Amino acid sequence: MIKSVCGYCGVGCGLEFEENKLVGDVVYPTNEGKLCSKGVSELISIQTPTRLLRPVFRENLNEEFKTVSWESAINQIATKIAISNKDKVGFYLSGQLLTEDYYIANKLMKGFIGSNNVDTNSRTCMASAVVAYKKALGIDYVPVRMNDVHKANLLILVGANTAEAHVVFHNRIKSAKKDGLKIIVIDPRFTDTAKYADLYLPIKPGSDIDFFNLISKRIIDEDLIDKEFVENHINNFTLLQNKFKRVPSTKLLKRTGLTKEQFEEFWQMYKSNENIITAWTMGINQSVQGVDKNLSIINTHLLTGKIFKEGNGPFSLTGQPNAMGGREVGGLSTMLAVHLGFDSESIKKVNQFWGTKKVSNKVGLTATQMLEANLDVLVICHTDPIYHLPNRNKMEELIKKIPLVVEINAYENSETAKFAHIRLPAAPWGEKEGTQTNLDRTITKQEKLTRVSIDCKPDWEIFQLIAQKLGYLKEFCFSSPKEIFEEYQEMTKLNPHLNIYETSYEELKEKPFVWGEKIRENREFFTPDKKGNLFFVENRVLSEKTSLEFPFILLTGRTRDQWHSGTKTNLPRTLLKHKPLNFCEINSKNAKDLGIKDGDNIRIISKRGQIESVALITDDIKLDTIFIPVSNRKINYLTNDLYDKDSLQPDYNHSAVKIIKL
Ligand SMILES: Nc1nc2c(c(=O)[nH]1)N[C@H]1C(S)=C(S)[C@@H](COP(=O)(O)OP(=O)(O)OC[C@H]3O[C@@H](n4cnc5c(=O)[nH]c(N)nc54)[C@H](O)[C@@H]3O)O[C@H]1N2
Ligand SMILES: Nc1nc2c(c(=O)[nH]1)N[C@H]1C(S)=C(S)[C@@H](COP(=O)(O)OP(=O)(O)OC[C@H]3O[C@@H](n4cnc5c(=O)[nH]c(N)nc54)[C@H](O)[C@@H]3O)O[C@H]1N2
């Protein structure tokens, strides 16, 4: 029997591999033996006929791919990188990579190629939470653990559909509910999660800042602040108090689309519960004001002192299995390494540690910027940007201009593959090993369960081959993920709050390690004056607006049994039962007005593009709002490319569209 961990979502469930079968690990703390359908089917996914098994190359996009040797492929990539200006090279990574993969790619780009153009799909996922935590707490740190739901009295889930996106965590929420936890769900859709809510609030899309500002205003007006905590540990209280005096409650409430009665019912629950967690995901982060939305939530916890205490806190639920590990390593272009920034002191430390002089103080390009920057080489690993970036027609035009696009993928049927010149076959989950950090700072170990397929290599090895070909033999001579993890651990000592050096690779095989628990025990803020920061934020209504021509707001999101583009989960339904991949939820009144019946083929059109879908008529979605799952691979032909100005996260959830019956 081998113990490992699921490689899909941020819950990070422990599992056991025995006699070719995967079962939940009963002694594992995050899942206590439970797995969802995706976890159970991980091994089936690696046996599909759609695996990419050999390196392939083509001169230009009109040609067919031809199989090439690893040597020739790596040679071409390294040669092109070597002759390009360092600022014209980019690595686009993924929150699904293991920490060791991330570490090598980041070390190569930031330490030796000498540019900070390393970004990740986490930019599209929780960059807004990263920025907000840093602004408010002074550190990119999630101050809540999943088991806190057992100690909380009230859980507010806002813009998060845990029943489909964090399935096993949702089971835990259900079990806490049996023990008395109250649940409030705030979402424009009556989701599967809302079925378990004590109170469901059908908020108008995009109005969450108004809602949380209303809470903060009431907290101040009714003197519910934690005075001692605010006085000693929090900045900007007077400013916030004065600002809120001038904002009328009626205006805030009106914008949320909720009734006075709905808010009062909420308020009574809020006031009468001692321990409160507010958890959120993409309904908050993926917004042109994603950072401000996060801050409006964090404000409520700072005002009431409901943070750094068991059963309390603002809880960003990370989506991908190792987006957190990527953050710790420093895999975003806006940070350096191990949570360090681009100040001269940090650059000096990192140069010294890696034995280089090349670390640049220039912030690198973020996800979409890499496509806009006329790069010479773009290496894409473990993610599918043409599928997932917004305004796809524009992205397709941009990527076509890059002379060398390299895609490292374990499967051959991504959307980005259509725009690649070289594709390299990676060894997926089950064929490799390494570490990952789940959504509550728990570092776990994935194990190799089966032999590596034909010509595939683990992602870290591929980046190491490129580094070696570039001549960095001494700095990139790792023979195993263990060696990489150990170097990375040493590096975390540059930033003492990342106490990752306290565990070891061997120990992680047996039990997970949670970093940063002392921070929470000490109620420590990491701002220069060691105080938490309140921010006055306002809903500036910056998202795309509906019009007579485009009268609907499009929301996009997950279904329980599919993983994004579905390269791993779009299996025959005999192997993995799942909802249809392509449907469009429409409110029954809107459908009636448009003469659309359940099951009708429809076309959805935005200013940027159009796609086809099948109508699913329901009253579980707000009027004038539609929902299409991200398992429809064409989804981003519709979405707009507005970004939050600080986090540069896209505003996926608020595009104006129209619907035509076909
Ligand atoms: N099965 C499955 N699970 C997954 C994934 C997957 O692909 N499949 N992906 C993982 C990843 S990477 C991520 S990031 C997470 C995402 O996890 P979630 O964010 O929980 O999943 P989404 O379906 O995107 O849900 C977002 C919710 O926000 C709501 N929403 C939209 N706009 C607004 C708004 O303005 N205000 C409010 N309050 N709500 C709004 C939507 O209706 C939707 O219910 O899931 C992770 N887990
Ligand atoms: N409209 C809209 N767009 C969105 C979102 C949304 O809610 N709405 N959500 C955004 C978010 S939160 C996210 S996280 C992104 C997700 O978007 P992506 O990251 O593009 O989606 P995935 O399908 O998970 O892509 C992972 C890729 O890695 C490949 N792969 C699997 N295993 C391995 C391996 O071991 N090594 C390598 N090298 N490759 C491997 C898979 O085949 C797949 O092509 O989408 C973003 N885009």
Ligand code: SF4
């Ligand atoms: S809840 Fe997430 S980590 Fe757990 S089995 Fe399902 S996909 Fe895997």
Ligand SMILES: [Mo]
């Ligand atoms: Mo995500």
